[in-house]
Amino acid sequence: MSIELLTLLFFGTLLLFLVLGLPLSFVLGGVSVVFLYFTWGPESFYMVAAQTWDAMNKFILVAIPLFIFMAMLLERSGAAADLYEMMYVWFGPLRGGLAIGTVAICAIFSAMCGISGAAVVSMGTIALPSMLQRNYDKLMAVGCINSGGGWGILIPPSVIMILYALIAGESVGKLFAAGILPGFMLFVLVSLYIGIRCYFQPHMGPPIPKEERGDWGRKFRSVRAVLLPMLIVFMVLGSIVFGIATPTEAAGIGVLGAIISGLFYRQLNLPLLKEASLRTFRLTGMIMWILFGAYCFTAAYHGMGAAHLIEDLMQYVPGGPWGTIIFIQIIIFFLAMVLDPAGIMMICIPIFLPVVTAYGFDPIWFGILFIVNMEIGYMTPPFGFNLFYMKGVVPPSISMMDIYRSVIPFTIVELVGLILLMIFPQIVLFLPNLFFN
Amino acid sequence: MRAINAILGFVDALNDHLGRILSYAVLLMFLLVLSEVIRRYIFNAPTVWGQELTQLTFGVYVILSGGHILRWGGHVNVDILYTKFSTRTKALVDIITSVLFFLFCGMLLIYGGSLALDSMSYWEHSISAWGPPLWPFKLMIPTAAVLLLLQGIAKLIRDIITLTTGVDASSQELVKKETA
Amino acid sequence: QDVITWRCPAHFPAASSSFKDSVQFVSALIKERTNGRFIIEPYAAGSLIPGPEVFNAVKRGMVPIGMTSSAYDMARVPILNVVAGLPLNFAAEWEGVYFHQWMGFEQLVKDDMLKNHGLLFFSDRIYTTELSLKKPVRSMDDFKGLKLRSSGIMQKYLTSIGAAATMIPGGDIYAGLASGMLDGAHWGAVQGSSSMKFYEINKYHLKPALNVAATDIWVINKNAFDKLPADIQEILTRTLEEHFWRRTNQYQYLEELELAKVQKEHDVTVLTIPPAEFSKMQAAAIKIWDEVAALSPDCAKAVEMIKEFNRSMGRLP
Ligand code: NA
Numbered sequence A: 001m002s003i004e005l006l007t008l009l010f011f012g013t014l015l016l017f018l019v020l021g022l023p024l025s026f027v028l029g030g031v032s033v034v035f036l037y038f039t040w041g042p043e044s045f046y047m048v049a050a051q052t053w054d055a056m057n058k059f060i061l062v063a064i065p066l067f068i069f070m071a072m073l074l075e076r077s078g079a080a081a082d083l084y085e086m087m088y089v090w091f092g093p094l095r096g097g098l099a100i101g102t103v104a105i106c107a108i109f110s111a112m113c114g115i116s117g118a119a120v121v122s123m124g125t126i127a128l129p130s131m132l133q134r135n136y137d138k139l140m141a142v143g144c145i146n147s148g149g150g151w152g153i154l155i156p157p158s159v160i161m162i163l164y165a166l167i168a169g170e171s172v173g174k175l176f177a178a179g180i181l182p183g184f185m186l187f188v189l190v191s192l193y194i195g196i197r198c199y200f201q202p203h204m205g206p207p208i209p210k211e212e213r214g215d216w217g218r219k220f221r222s223v224r225a226v227l228l229p230m231l232i233v234f235m236v237l238g239s240i241v242f243g244i245a246t247p248t249e250a251a252g253i254g255v256l257g258a259i260i261s262g263l264f265y266r267q268l269n270l271p272l273l274k275e276a277s278l279r280t281f282r283l284t285g286m287i288m289w290i291l292f293g294a295y296c297f298t299a300a301y302h303g304m305g306a307a308h309l310i311e312d313l314m315q316y317v318p319g320g321p322w323g324t325i326i327f328i329q330i331i332i333f334f335l336a337m338v339l340d341p342a343g344i345m346m347i348c349i350p351i352f353l354p355v356v357t358a359y360g361f362d363p364i365w366f367g368i369l370f371i372v373n374m375e376i377g378y379m380t381p382p383f384g385f386n387l388f389y390m391k392g393v394v395p396p397s398i399s400m401m402d403i404y405r406s407v408i409p410f411t412i413v414e415l416v417g418l419i420l421l422m423i424f425p426q427i428v429l430f431l432p433n434l435f436f437n
Numbered sequence B: 001m002r003a004i005n006a007i008l009g010f011v012d013a014l015n016d017h018l019g020r021i022l023s024y025a026v027l028l029m030f031l032l033v034l035s036e037v038i039r040r041y042i043f044n045a046p047t048v049w050g051q052e053l054t055q056l057t058f059g060v061y062v063i064l065s066g067g068h069i070l071r072w073g074g075h076v077n078v079d080i081l082y083t084k085f086s087t088r089t090k091a092l093v094d095i096i097t098s099v100l101f102f103l104f105c106g107m108l109l110i111y112g113g114s115l116a117l118d119s120m121s122y123w124e125h126s127i128s129a130w131g132p133p134l135w136p137f138k139l140m141i142p143t144a145a146v147l148l149l150l151q152g153i154a155k156l157i158r159d160i161i162t163l164t165t166g167v168d169a170s171s172q173e174l175v176k177k178e179t180a
Numbered sequence C: 001q002d003v004i005t006w007r008c009p010a011h012f013p014a015a016s017s018s019f020k021d022s023v024q025f026v027s028a029l030i031k032e033r034t035n036g037r038f039i040i041e042p043y044a045a046g047s048l049i050p051g052p053e054v055f056n057a058v059k060r061g062m063v064p065i066g067m068t069s070s071a072y073d074m075a076r077v078p079i080l081n082v083v084a085g086l087p088l089n090f091a092a093e094w095e096g097v098y099f100h101q102w103m104g105f106e107q108l109v110k111d112d113m114l115k116n117h118g119l120l121f122f123s124d125r126i127y128t129t130e131l132s133l134k135k136p137v138r139s140m141d142d143f144k145g146l147k148l149r150s151s152g153i154m155q156k157y158l159t160s161i162g163a164a165a166t167m168i169p170g171g172d173i174y175a176g177l178a179s180g181m182l183d184g185a186h187w188g189a190v191q192g193s194s195s196m197k198f199y200e201i202n203k204y205h206l207k208p209a210l211n212v213a214a215t216d217i218w219v220i221n222k223n224a225f226d227k228l229p230a231d232i233q234e235i236l237t238r239t240l241e242e243h244f245w246r247r248t249n250q251y252q253y254l255e256e257l258e259l260a261k262v263q264k265e266h267d268v269t270v271l272t273i274p275p276a277e278f279s280k281m282q283a284a285a286i287k288i289w290d291e292v293a294a295l296s297p298d299c300a301k302a303v304e305m306i307k308e309f310n311r312s313m314g315r316l317p
């Protein structure tokens, strides 16, 4: 059977079982087993165990429970609620102000954390209840977190950028520098969208009622709430910048900050630690079991000949440099639905990069496009890991369909951002050229 | 029926308690990471075991979570069509789709078991400078598969009861009742 | 004509030069020599099987052939401790080649692997492990308090001579060096360090090597091998044996080329530990050699060969 047909069957089966309501992790794992049996044979099942053991041994993933635990502590100790109260008092008069504040926090979180799953889950825990409580439309609230939560791989540090740098033979420092302005641009674009949308449709992000607007005294008192989260940000970023901890270990510094913050709030007690631990355990497990399934799926797809498929597809590239770039991005977009980022890189970059550089494009610029593409892939229906991570933290009143609908406008905004990056490569290349030439 | 309920209750309780105990491991990981940073940065004396012990703890923590999360309905799915189904249809669909679940868990049990046995055949130690035994950690893969399978079988039995009697016996209902 | 296709997982990332120059090169050569009757399909690290599981996957017959690191399976195959390179074992590549091919070490490993694991064994090449550093190091004393990224036996050795050797994962090393958490790291020699971008930060490169070894190895499942037609068996064996010499030599050339490049582009200074200091450092490594010698009779034999060689060079008493 040709790899094209196999691919259709493989993804079709996946879609069918997903729609029938089987959890994503078991769909990914189960479909892999079935296809491995028919295309390779039972001796290949060892892959399931080997990939699982490998996933248990990836040190970068240790940051997931630590960051989630940090978020849980902040939420339970009241620090998160106070932070939102502050934002409400200051930015409340602006329609959509809280959502813009949320994406700002997402951007800061992304600078602390190099993987995206942790950000979506953490921000979903911290930001969602605060926005819903203030009558923000659920689609606006969920959508902005899903969008901002994906920036972890674009704004440095980023595990994916390091991987790309190694595969592409590019400088890690240059890639990190290259991600800063595009990250900031996406933040501006998303904020503009929220601001404009809420200006015309105030029910999406209602402003603070006139009678609730505090005097300057209340405003300045509320600013205190920023101090503890700022302390945490400085501790985490400082520990990375000053060589105290690796980016992975910095997550542990974040937990320390959250504990200090909890002590200030006099909320840190055993029941709180117990509950935060339990919720962290369940959310981390949810993410990791999806990854167990995804690693199997990626490996099975490799074994079926995914690289041949990509090579075959490259023969259909419409002519010209831009036709190629766009065609490549469409392929990445589809692969980003179900494969883990590292898997996509391993399949695609060795094939795409020579083609792209032959046309004279800058590999650093292409790397950033690639990463923004993956980010978009992870938040677009029907599959997209971030959608599922989000589903794991939303209250029962928000369905998967709500999550799907919520990301549509944000996807369009990020696509606009992507197009801007293609038209104006300087947004990507300005900082790396400034720092490294 | 009472015997069945007792068994279902036992499986629920097993995964529930195990998960609650394991959940504290996040504190352990935090302390390990923090102490390693302090030892290296302040005392210039990193340990040979800090990072690896954190990693091993993480492995156990995440692999054994599968059954606990299934018991609490925490493995996320696409509920677009699913929520429109009647209770009985849901049960029927779940019974059908569970084939993939059992295939995945089954392979994890058999081949994870084989991976662990292999490791036990020479009492495998890590190749790191610290060199702790690895086999107990590899053994966690089949153990996790058993816990997950037990919970999956419990769910299957509940689905069959729901399908035949029309009364919702799913653990989601149970979760609702317990948290109410 | 019948085409036989073997999947070949490797522990190299797709973009590493060794994936191209070792795995894909051998694959292309074999395809040509068998007129396309035998295809070895290379798979980069983790794409089918994680690197540390390649040995197991070949042993149990999931895949017929694989390329892996000799360090991954030291716990299960004691002799691989020696293959992976004892600290300060040799001073140059040719010494390691002589040890493998003239003193009989390669055959010792082949016999051990076939008898105990049903595997055919081939060293890919001999190359060095060398440190790239932010601070100059010129003597054994300079290692005291030096914050280094290392792993396995080498971590043990560097700790024993006073370094603060830590094992952090590959992806975190660059950040560790950039921020000052680390003073240096080893990742292969010049090409490895350069591919990991260490020279963007590290301006010193230390010679001679921390070890000289067959870090990358081929393993073939004997049952699968036996099912191949005799002429293909012959071509496969000959090609891998020949590859060892060509690749070792090519790698040394590429090392010199890369060293010149990083010296020019990143202003890297090469530091050389004087022979007297090297002898001192070697003497400090003997305790670890003897620990490995105690693992099995073959290990003892191999360690004795290394000592004998170093005595013949006048480095050991
Ligand atoms: Na980041």
Ligand code: NA
Pocket (backbone or CB within 6 Å): A336, A337, A376, A377, A378, A379, A380, A381, A382, A383, A384
């Ligand atoms: Na998607």
